[in-house]
Amino acid sequence: MLKRIAVMTSGGDSPGMNAAIRAVVRVAIHEGVEVWGIYNGYAGMYEDNMIKLESRSVGDILHRGGTFLGTARCEVFKTLEGRQKAAENLKRRGIEGVIIIGGDGSLTGAQLLSELGIAVVGLPGTIDNDIWGTDYTIGFDTAINTVVEAINKLRDTASSHGRVMVLEVMGRNSGWIAMTAGLAGGAEQILIPEMTVNLDELCSKLSKSRDTGKKYSIVVVAEGVGSAVTIGDKIAKDTGLDTRVSVLGHIQRGGSPSVFDRILASTLAEHAVMALISGISNVLFGSKNGAVVAIDLADAIGHKRTIDTSTFRLATLLSK
Ligand SMILES: Nc1ncnc2c1ncn2[C@@H]1O[C@H](COP(=O)(O)OP(=O)(O)OP(=O)(O)O)[C@@H](O)[C@H]1O
Numbered sequence: 140m141l142k143r144i145a146v147m148t149s150g151g152d153s154p155g156m157n158a159a160i161r162a163v164v165r166v167a168i169h170e171g172v173e174v175w176g177i178y179n180g181y182a183g184m185y186e187d188n189m190i191k192l193e194s195r196s197v198g199d200i201l202h203r204g205g206t207f208l209g210t211a212r213c214e215v216f217k218t219l220e221g222r223q224k225a226a227e228n229l230k231r232r233g234i235e236g237v238i239i240i241g242g243d244g245s246l247t248g249a250q251l252l253s254e255l256g257i258a259v260v261g262l263p264g265t266i267d268n269d270i271w272g273t274d275y276t277i278g279f280d281t282a283i284n285t286v287v288e289a290i291n292k293l294r295d296t297a298s299s300h301g302r303v304m305v306l307e308v309m310g311r312n313s314g315w316i317a318m319t320a321g322l323a324g325g326a327e328q329i330l331i332p333e334m335t336v337n338l339d340e341l342c343s344k345l346s347k348s349r350d351t352g353k354k355y356s357i358v359v360v361a362e363g364v365g366s367a368v369t370i371g372d373k374i375a376k377d378t379g380l381d382t383r384v385s386v387l388g389h390i391q392r393g394g395s396p397s398v399f400d401r402i403l404a405s406t407l408a409e410h411a412v413m414a415l416i417s418g419i420s421n422v423l424f425g426s427k428n429g430a431v432v433a434i435d436l437a438d439a440i441g442h443k444r445t446i447d448t449s450t451f452r453l454a455t456l457l458s459k
Pocket residue numbers: 149150151152181211212213214216217218241242243244245246247248249251264265266267
């Protein structure tokens with residue numbers, strides 16, 4: 140049984156990361172295992188910036204967004220020399236395994252770290268929901284609720300002025316946030332990187348919907364599609380409709396985690412600790428049809444998560 144493990148968060152922060160860290164620490168201590176917290180993701184691993192965590196170290200964080208350990212995007216970890224230095228730091232401290240909470244990039248880093256003799260278990264921590272093998276990532280639910288709140292507010296002002304409101308949401312390579320919040324918020328048009336976007340067609344649909352009596356329109360754009368400002372300019376020019384653009388930005392990455400994210404984080408974290416200390420490595424814990432599943436890490440990072448086309452189809456149908 141492993142006696143000393145570490146936990147870290149990496150990539151973009153997501154609501155629920157703190158809940159996951161708290162659960163890792165308390166489950167591990169309950170099992171008689173020592174836990175270290177690595178600050179700022181792989182940067183802290185590389186710089187040997189870590190601290191021993193006690194049960195009290197993770198008090199008062201369950202309800203907070205962000206990550207109290209800090210997070211980072213660390214370029215040097217992408218080099219073999221960088222990873223070797225990071226692995227040596229862990230070995231010198233007697234840390235045999237690490238729980239890595241992050242997105243697809245962080246999990247790719249985890250797989251490479253395991254090749255240097257460190258056991259790794261991943262937890263899907265990203266608002267993007269773009270990890271293969273799990274229905275939900277920690278933070279996605281909170282983020283989409285924030286987006287829907289924004290859409291609701293935009294509706295008030297859009298309906299008052301009879302405007303087209305274009306809302307840009309996050310998702311550099313993934314349309315999950317735009318699609319899911321678009322469906323829940325009743326967006327008339329949803330633009331995501333996974334689907335072909337035809338802006339001329341979009342403009343003609345917006346014009347036609349006015350002819351059928353729609354008083355205003357909400358267009359949700361995933362950032363990976365392109366700038367909402369450019370898209371808004373084209374809509375205004377081509378349709379003559381009064382158009383305004385909002386970019387939600389990092390507001391959607393913060394905030395107190397939802398109940399769903401807290402429970403997901405706590406449940407997956409317990410599984411991660413139990414697996415790691417019993418000698419299991421190179422797995423990611425996720426949720427499939429409501430049940431906790433262990434996913435081979437190589438599989439998770441080797442597949443691109445596709446969009447749920449039935450959700451996209453429904454969103455389109457309901458917006459007519
Ligand atoms: N191919 C790779 N090899 C080694 N390390 C990597 C690799 N890709 C990413 N990483 C490490 O993981 C960090 C985070 O990756 P990335 O910026 O892609 O975010 P992420 O984990 O996908 O999260 P999110 O997309 O939610 O922001 C990188 O800065 C780097 O330190």
